[in-house]
Amino acid sequence: DVKVTQSSRYLVKRTGEKVFLECVQDMDHENMFWYRQDPGLGLRLIYFSYDVKMKEKGDIPEGYSVSREKKERFSLILESASTNQTSMYLCASSLFAGGRNTIYFGEGSWLTVV
């Protein structure tokens, strides 16, 4: 089975702190994604990466950055956390397979910024 592991399930951070959310997948997937999920807004794509050291902005990249130094690991960084970044963050991965791929999700990281 594909496993996508998010290192932190629940975090509480202070406004202005730098926050790292880590994600590891074990299936050698090329693509990795970070989404944000908020009530009534569904899933919104923050960033995705289709290869090591490659990244593309999603729909809501402002206030976030990402890092992919190894194929299996994709980190989401909040340079200076703000209260409006309180949310659930979902990491996901998929094969690069021309539309026949399936996306697999981690269990989510609940971030509260106070």
Add this chain to the structure above:
Amino acid sequence: GNSVTQMEGPVTLSEEAFLTINCTYTATGYPSLFWYVQYPGEGLQLLLKATKADDKGSNKGFEATYRKETTSFHLEKGSVQVSDSAVYFCALSDRGNQFYFGTGTSLTVIP
């Protein structure tokens, strides 16, 4: 562009009732279609998928058929259980390796 529209919830059903959650899509080409389920406090799990027209995906008593003529992928289950209470997301994947999700439909099943 690509998009997914699914029926808004919340949906509340009695145990053993029939479930339908509507999903329609807009896409260029021939996307793959998916249903994901999210239980409280967890990430999304793949429930079923279909990769070409007229395919039927099925899992755990849930079914959905890829209807290209109506651009639909409605989720159905003949007899829901309390344990089916969750949020259900319809999604599509295009050849550009992007995924598009509906906004989710919350289902509550009462005993």
